[in-house]
Amino acid sequence: MRTRRPGSSRLVLGAALLLATLVSAGPAPAADNDIIPADAKLEKVFDGGMVLTEGVAVAPDGMVYFSDITFTHVAREKKLPVEAGHIWKFDPATGKATIFRSPSGMSNGLKFDAEGNLLAAEGADFGGRRVTRTDMKTGKSYIVAGRYEGRPFNSPNDITIDEKGRIYFSDPRYLGHEPVDQAVQAVYRIDTDGSVHRIITDAGKPNGVAVSPDQKTLYVVSNDNGNTGIGRLKADELAKKGTMTLMAYDLSPEGTARFRKVLVDYAPEDGPDGLVVDKGGNLYVAVRAENRPGIYVYAPDGKELAYIKTEIPTNVGFGRGAEGKTLYITAGKSLYRIRTNKEGYQLPSKP
Numbered sequence: 001m002r003t004r005r006p007g008s009s010r011l012v013l014g015a016a017l018l019l020a021t022l023v024s025a026g027p028a029p030a031a032d033n034d035i036i037p038a039d040a041k042l043e044k045v046f047d048g049g050m051v052l053t054e055g056v057a058v059a060p061d062g063m064v065y066f067s068d069i070t071f072t073h074v075a076r077e078k079k080l081p082v083e084a085g086h087i088w089k090f091d092p093a094t095g096k097a098t099i100f101r102s103p104s105g106m107s108n109g110l111k112f113d114a115e116g117n118l119l120a121a122e123g124a125d126f127g128g129r130r131v132t133r134t135d136m137k138t139g140k141s142y143i144v145a146g147r148y149e150g151r152p153f154n155s156p157n158d159i160t161i162d163e164k165g166r167i168y169f170s171d172p173r174y175l176g177h178e179p180v181d182q183a184v185q186a187v188y189r190i191d192t193d194g195s196v197h198r199i200i201t202d203a204g205k206p207n208g209v210a211v212s213p214d215q216k217t218l219y220v221v222s223n224d225n226g227n228t229g230i231g232r233l234k235a236d237e238l239a240k241k242g243t244m245t246l247m248a249y250d251l252s253p254e255g256t257a258r259f260r261k262v263l264v265d266y267a268p269e270d271g272p273d274g275l276v277v278d279k280g281g282n283l284y285v286a287v288r289a290e291n292r293p294g295i296y297v298y299a300p301d302g303k304e305l306a307y308i309k310t311e312i313p314t315n316v317g318f319g320r321g322a323e324g325k326t327l328y329i330t331a332g333k334s335l336y337r338i339r340t341n342k343e344g345y346q347l348p349s350k351p
Contacts, residue, residue, distance in 0.1 A: 034306070051068075056335065060116045064092060069108060132144060144194070148182065153171045154171045167189070170186075176228075187206050205225070217260070247260075279344070294307055327344070
């Protein structure tokens with residue numbers, strides 16, 4: 001690991017557009033072969049997003065879901081119709097993607113719970129600013145949490161779930177015209193009784209979140225870009241970036257979290273976005289540093305084990321079953337996948 005400076009329902013345009021584009025996985029540490037097969041290639045399987053793909057998650061039946069965040073200011077700048085956010089469903093068997101839900105509430109992070117229902121962190125910019133659950137059997141969606149202390153959330157971003165069914169989500173603000181209603185950018189816990197608790201307020205600008213397989217650690221990313229309005233600053237209005245770190249918090253059996261340590265400090269480069277873990281507890285982190293963008297694989301102590309070169313990535317998610325060693329990656333307007341030697345961690349299923 002490099003030394004860091006301390007402190008700081010439209011159908012895709014046919015199968016032809018979805019034919020795999022093979023891209024070299026790029027340079028990697030010597031330990032790569034333990035994580036990534038030597039012959040593994042990064043494969044582009046979708047390239048039809050509006051602005052930014054995000055939040056990839058694989059359902060129990062193997063279908064791949066991901067968010068398409070359609071920044072409204074981008075549409076206006078290009079004099080295009082303002083799209084209202086979408087959730088896509090990609091079928092690995094056919095290579096086809098279809099719209100699962102639109103509007104999406106400007107969904108970002110997605111996760112499947114133990115019952116196989118889809119949880120979505122809905123952001124700002126004409127989005128829901130809430131966490132919703134979609135019953136995948138009926139198609140009905142339910143509001144899991146929409147306010148804290150009587151005020152809307154800033155912009156729910158990413159989600160993780162523990163084996164007791166408690167939901168953890170980050171609530172920063174990167175863009176949107178809506179008021180910033182919460183006093184702090186934080187991480188929240190939703191208990192199975194529906195109660196909402198603010199459990200982390202010292203994580204900078206929290207983004208990606210993930211619970212370790214042993215349920216004892218909550219990993220939190222801070223990606224502080226220094227502003228709350230992407231696209232709203234003028235070219236000569238420079239924002240001072242803040243904390244860019246991957247952090248570990250001790251997670252108690254009761255669901256409270258206490259800061260343990262910074263695992264990686266990315267300053268002065270940009271830090272990570274989303275992350276997931278494999279069954280062995282290794283972290284797969286989408287790092288947005290322009291000098292070395294890609295998926296970094298870390299041991300639980302923060303030691304870098306492998307590196308997959310990509311365009312600027314946003315999130316990652318493992319497949320299931322026979323595809324449990326396939327890693328899906330959202331980056332730019334696209335969805336990618338690559339084979340790994342490790343099986344992703346998934347919540348134990350419940351009937």
